[in-house]
Amino acid sequence: MSEKVRVRYAPSPTGYLHIGGARSALFNYLFAKKYNGDFVFRIEDTDLERNIPGADFSQLHDLIWLGIVPDESIEKPNPKYAPYRQTEKLDLYRKYAQELVEKGYAYECYCTKEELEQMKEDQLANGIKSFKYDRHCLHLTPEQKEQYKKEGRVPSIRLKMEDNVEFKFHDLVRGDVSFNSDDIGDFVIVKSNGIPTYNFAVVIDDHLMEITHVLRGEEHLSNTPKQLQIYKYFGWKAPEFGHMTIIINPNGKKLSKRDHNILQFMSEYRDLGYLPEAIVNFLFLLGFTPDDNKELFTMDEAIKAFDPKRLSSSPSMFDQKKLEWTNGQYIKKMDNESYFKFVIPFVKKVSYFKNYDEKALDNLALVFKEELLYGAQIVEFLNDIVTPTKEFTDEQKVFLDSENSKKVKNLFIDKLNALDILNADNVKAIFKSIQQETGIRGKDLYMPIRLTLTHVEHGVEMFNIIDILGKKEVLNRLKN
RNA sequence: GCUCUGAUGGAGAAGCGGCUUAACUCAUUGCCCUCUCAAGGCAACAUUCAUGGGUUCGAAUCCCAUUCAGAGUACCA
Numbered sequence: 419m420s421e422k423v424r425v426r427y428a429p430s431p432t433g434y435l436h437i438g439g440a441r442s443a444l445f446n447y448l449f450a451k452k453y454n455g456d457f458v459f460r461i462e463d464t465d466l467e468r469n470i471p472g473a474d475f476s477q478l479h480d481l482i483w484l485g486i487v488p489d490e491s492i493e494k495p496n497p498k499y500a501p502y503r504q505t506e507k508l509d510l511y512r513k514y515a516q517e518l519v520e521k522g523y524a525y526e527c528y529c530t531k532e533e534l535e536q537m538k539e540d541q542l543a544n545g546i547k548s549f550k551y552d553r554h555c556l557h558l559t560p561e562q563k564e565q566y567k568k569e570g571r572v573p574s575i576r577l578k579m580e581d582n583v584e585f586k587f588h589d590l591v592r593g594d595v596s597f598n599s600d601d602i603g604d605f606v607i608v609k610s611n612g613i614p615t616y617n618f619a620v621v622i623d624d625h626l627m628e629i630t631h632v633l634r635g636e637e638h639l640s641n642t643p644k645q646l647q648i649y650k651y652f653g654w655k656a657p658e659f660g661h662m663t664i665i666i667n668p669n670g671k672k673l674s675k676r677d678h679n680i681l682q683f684m685s686e687y688r689d690l691g692y693l694p695e696a697i698v699n700f701l702f703l704l705g706f707t708p709d710d711n712k713e714l715f716t717m718d719e720a721i722k723a724f725d726p727k728r729l730s731s732s733p734s735m736f737d738q739k740k741l742e743w744t745n746g747q748y749i750k751k752m753d754n755e756s757y758f759k760f761v762i763p764f765v766k767k768v769s770y771f772k773n774y775d776e777k778a779l780d781n782l783a784l785v786f787k788e789e790l791l792y793g794a795q796i797v798e799f800l801n802d803i804v805t806p807t808k809e810f811t812d813e814q815k816v817f818l819d820s821e822n823s824k825k826v827k828n829l830f831i832d833k834l835n836a837l838d839i840l841n842a843d844n845v846k847a848i849f850k851s852i853q854q855e856t857g858i859r860g861k862d863l864y865m866p867i868r869l870t871l872t873h874v875e876h877g878v879e880m881f882n883i884i885d886i887l888g889k890k891e892v893l894n895r896l897k898n
Numbered sequence: 899g900c901u902c903u904g905a906u907g908g909a910g911a912a913g914c915g916g917c918u919u920a921a922c923u924c925a926u927u928g929c930c931c932u933c934u935c936a937a938g939g940c941a942a943c944a945u946u947c948a949u950g951g952g953u954u955c956g957a958a959u960c961c962c963a964u965u966c967a968g969a970g971u972a973c974c975a
Binding site for chain 1: 899900901902903904905909910911912921922923924925932933934935936937938967968969970971972973974975
């Protein structure tokens with residue numbers, strides 16, 4: 419590759435960074451880094467109504483949190499390519515659109531929304547379901563235009579598609595793809611409010627920013643010929659395109675922001691205690707398979723392993739379970755210091771431990787390190803221990819009323835009372851001595867205590883539970 | 899409808915003409931460990947690659963048709 423690789427992620431600021439966006443950004447980033455190129459973060463905010471203030475920076479920062487750090491962005495502009503926000507360069511687009519009009523490649527369209535609507539209905543009535551603009555305004559005389567203007571109509575600008583031209587391109591993911599221009603109607607490139615549409619603005623931006631490769635969602639595949647036509651009219655070299663598969667939900671539909679069964683936004687995962695490295699790792703393997711059997715990748719390893727040709731072209735389903743597993747692997751791998759920093763905020767949400775000192779909280783947190791799948795899960799674990807709510811079953815009641823159970827409980831109470839310092843080792847010793855004195859062992863030994871304390875038959879090790887609850891609380895629960 | 903794109907186990911998928919009795923990972927199930935759950939270890943889990951035809955000594959892999967699914971079809975991006 420002779421020219422420098424430049425790729426971009428260009429979201430519209432309509433909300434938080436979501437899974438699909440993050441994945442798209444990730445693969446662009448990997449591509450850039452793989453070929454020593456630049457990754458550009460730019461904003462496509464031409465739909466004024468849907469723009470949400472602050473969404474641009476929020477998305478940028480979520481990306482950076484994930485470790486996907488742009489070389490250029492709205493925060494770090496390169497003067498050569500700035501501005502990085504489309505609404506800040508409206509004049510530029512209008513200038514280029516004007517050029518197209520002058521060359522006869524585009525024309526003013528005075529049709530109103532209502533007329534367009536009518537046109538659509540008429541075509542539908544004739545059995546044509548895909549609307550194609552009928553070029554009503556293609557050959558307007560100056561007098562007709564004057565007349566329209568007098569009526570108060572403000573024109574939009576439409577691109578005149580060439581007749582019967584094949585737009586072929588080699589897709590980085592899918593191979594050769596082609597479209598016929600006859601299937602595409604003349605589309606609006608500048609709206610009547612003077613703002614360019616997406617399909618026009620991307621082309622101008624990608625060209626001016628010297629973007630060499632465009633990796634984007636499959637939903638853009640059919641936009642490509644429109645953009646190719648614009649490149650052709652300007653005589654510009656088009657970038658290479660690669661259309662990645664979309665992510666689907668368990669119903670097989672495209673993951674949409676309105677899908678409430680699945681968490682959509684990076685911020686939600688962060689709040690739940692998912693690690694950025696784990697999310698990146700998971701996203702990397704969604705619709706992409708490396709050529710070895712590796713499952714865990716650092717960003718650097720992912721850069722090395724990435725190859726757009728290995729990107730899947732069939733839709734990928736988002737599997738929350740695998741994300742959890744991946745995250746759990748990363749939690750296990752953390753060193754203790756980082757782990758504490760990560761998990762203690764969650765532990766502090768359980769009010770029972772509000773008086774615990776730092777050391778005690780750390781020890782507490784450590785108990786769950788090996789089994790934790792995401793940060794907020796520790797709150798669930800802890801609550802199960804701290805606030806036993808489940809009612810005993812009849813079977814459990816019988817078990818607890820048995821001679822053995824009572825004997826174990828009483829002995830345990832005595833020995834615990836006699837204890838000066840409570841810690842897991844000491845508790846372990848108590849169990850051991852009860853076992854030696856009574857000959858009771860296994861389930862019969864531990865379960866009376868476990869059930870009485872937590873009301874459930876499973877959970878972390880008994881010694882830890884007792885340590886977590888503290889002597890006073892344990893005695894309290896055992897006596898009742 | 900039209901255009902485009904796909905189709906390998908519950909999920910992500912490898913494979914791209916013989917090495918495939920279809921890799922690997924998640925999930926699930928069983929066993930081990932163990933007071934229990936989880937974690938960890940060990941196993942099991944597609945006689946078959948959407949269907950039907952063809953090409954070939956040989957097909958998940960190539961060709962054709964059918965079916966199904968998704969995306970797009972906006973003065974949204």
